[in-house]
Amino acid sequence: MTKLIIILLSAVFINNYVLSRFLGICPFLGVSKKLNAATGMSLAVIFVMMLATAATWPIQMYLLNPNNLGYLQTIVFILVIAALVQLVEIVLKRYIPSLHKSLGVYLPLITTNCAVLGVTILNIDEGYTFVEAMVNSLGSGLGFFLAMVMFSGVRSKLEGADIPKAFQGLPITLVAASITSLSFMGFGGVIENLFA
Amino acid sequence: MNEILTAVIPVVIIGVICGAMLVIASKLMAVKEDERLPKIRECLPGANCGACGFAGCDGYAKALCENEGTATNLCVPGGDNVSRQLSELLGVEFADVVEKVAVIHCAGDCEHTKDKVDYIGMNSCAAAKLVFGGKGSCAYGCLGLGDCAKACPEGAICLKNGIAHIDTRRCIGCGVCTRTCPNHLISLVDDVERVVVTCSNKDKGAVTRKVCSNGCIGCKKCEKVCPNGAIKVIDNLAVIDYSKCSDCESFGICAENCTTGCIMHSDLTGALKLADSNG
Numbered sequence: 001m002t003k004l005i006i007i008l009l010s011a012v013f014i015n016n017y018v019l020s021r022f023l024g025i026c027p028f029l030g031v032s033k034k035l036n037a038a039t040g041m042s043l044a045v046i047f048v049m050m051l052a053t054a055a056t057w058p059i060q061m062y063l064l065n066p067n068n069l070g071y072l073q074t075i076v077f078i079l080v081i082a083a084l085v086q087l088v089e090i091v092l093k094r095y096i097p098s099l100h101k102s103l104g105v106y107l108p109l110i111t112t113n114c115a116v117l118g119v120t121i122l123n124i125d126e127g128y129t130f131v132e133a134m135v136n137s138l139g140s141g142l143g144f145f146l147a148m149v150m151f152s153g154v155r156s157k158l159e160g161a162d163i164p165k166a167f168q169g170l171p172i173t174l175v176a177a178s179i180t181s182l183s184f185m186g187f188g189g190v191i192e193n194l195f196a
Numbered sequence: 197m198n199e200i201l202t203a204v205i206p207v208v209i210i211g212v213i214c215g216a217m218l219v220i221a222s223k224l225m226a227v228k229e230d231e232r233l234p235k236i237r238e239c240l241p242g243a244n245c246g247a248c249g250f251a252g253c254d255g256y257a258k259a260l261c262e263n264e265g266t267a268t269n270l271c272v273p274g275g276d277n278v279s280r281q282l283s284e285l286l287g288v289e290f291a292d293v294v295e296k297v298a299v300i301h302c303a304g305d306c307e308h309t310k311d312k313v314d315y316i317g318m319n320s321c322a323a324a325k326l327v328f329g330g331k332g333s334c335a336y337g338c339l340g341l342g343d344c345a346k347a348c349p350e351g352a353i354c355l356k357n358g359i360a361h362i363d364t365r366r367c368i369g370c371g372v373c374t375r376t377c378p379n380h381l382i383s384l385v386d387d388v389e390r391v392v393v394t395c396s397n398k399d400k401g402a403v404t405r406k407v408c409s410n411g412c413i414g415c416k417k418c419e420k421v422c423p424n425g426a427i428k429v430i431d432n433l434a435v436i437d438y439s440k441c442s443d444c445e446s447f448g449i450c451a452e453n454c455t456t457g458c459i460m461h462s463d464l465t466g467a468l469k470l471a472d473s474n475g
Binding site for chain 2 (some may be wrong): 069090
């Protein structure tokens with residue numbers, strides 16, 4: 001149990017996918033302008049990360065590894081995740097139109113997102129069991145959510161700020177992103193000692 | 197060769213399975229869309245301005261499809277052309293669209309009114325309004341920071357001499373600016389109207405005169421000279437009832453007789469003034 005909590009917390013804070021591993025930067029900069037969009041995108045990412053892990057972990061363990069096809073990992077995972085997200089979109093559109101309306105725009109964006117692929121591959125590399133892998137992907141999704149919501153707050157403050165002309169737009173956003181990322185470096189080494 | 201095949205075959209098989217799964221799913225769970233919807237959507241200009249009262253062009257197209265009674269002449273930017281296409285598609289009678297333009301009811305530019313304070317803050321009318329009602333000495337007037345210009349989808353509004361000006365040739369009549377102005381200075385009038393009251397100050401005449409030389413002082417002269425009785429002074433401010441305003445010597449009796457010059461031809465407030473200042 002303790003191990004699961006450590007995995008969850010370290011995925012959220014220490015190995016935060018956006019701010020520490022620098023994966024999924026595209027939606028982090030692209031969709032973080034408004035809090036609503038940031039929340040919608042992050043919820044979709046949490047959902048897809050868990051779904052992708054649930055699908056790819058068995059494929060790796062029961063299909064690729066026994067046949068010595070481990071090197072096909074990347075291409076097979078991309079294929080499976082893309083198909084899965086499309087399937088989810090079709091199902092949502094048919095049965096839960098309201099959810100499709102709020103998440104639908106973001107689902108195609110996620111199909112080839114490196115954060116999602118990163119979670120599934122790192123789950124295998126770390127040698128997690130299925131439950132651990134699911135907890136890790138939940139934590140990674142929550143970490144993404146945290147980063148997005150925090151950064152959309154930072155950006156809404158930036159809107160009203162008096163910024164020198166040369167820094168307006170993308171430059172100041174990148175500067176703000178790097179400072180936000182720096183602040184997460186402070187979590188390093190905290191979680192391990194929490195339960196020691 | 198064998199090694200390549202062992203790699204290619206599993207990937208192909210997984211790909212085929214995924215593809216088949218998606219095909220079956222999309223057939224089984226297809227959501228029926230009205231086939232007229234994309235056609236209707238194509239007719240609309242796509243500015244998503246909201247002048248029709250629906251949430252953008254998609255919302256209007258959906259309403260046209262689903263509710264039989266939705267009027268086809270609600271798209272002001274599209275004009276008669278769009279209305280005709282829509283009524284043909286839906287098989288209803290064509291209805292004329294009244295083109296509208298936005299006019300600004302304030303002419304208090306730098307030469308006519310003064311600032312009461314220096315405003316250093318967010319470059320937004322809505323923010324400036326929160327600080328003692330704006331920097332200008334007239335609390336009703338244009339704040340001059342261009343929230344309307346930022347909102348205009350056609351770039352028809354520009355800031356000149358401290359107040360906003362609307363280029364009536366570029367204005368599509370969507371009305372986004374009317375909802376943006378924190379002082380509610382902008383209104384839509386039918387494109388045929390000729391005179392506009394360019395003041396919104398409701399203070400008594402003496403107070404108005406102190407803050408702006410262009411303001412309406414409520415002297416009621418226009419009320420008296422208007423042959424159609426279309427102008428009424430309400431709350432010390434002249435208001436034109438456009439349903440009564442009609443041809444009186446090229447729509448100009450009130451404008452000619454206005455004491456402070458705050459009643460103007462609507463083309464003078466917009467396009468021509470811009471042309472003048474551009475030289």
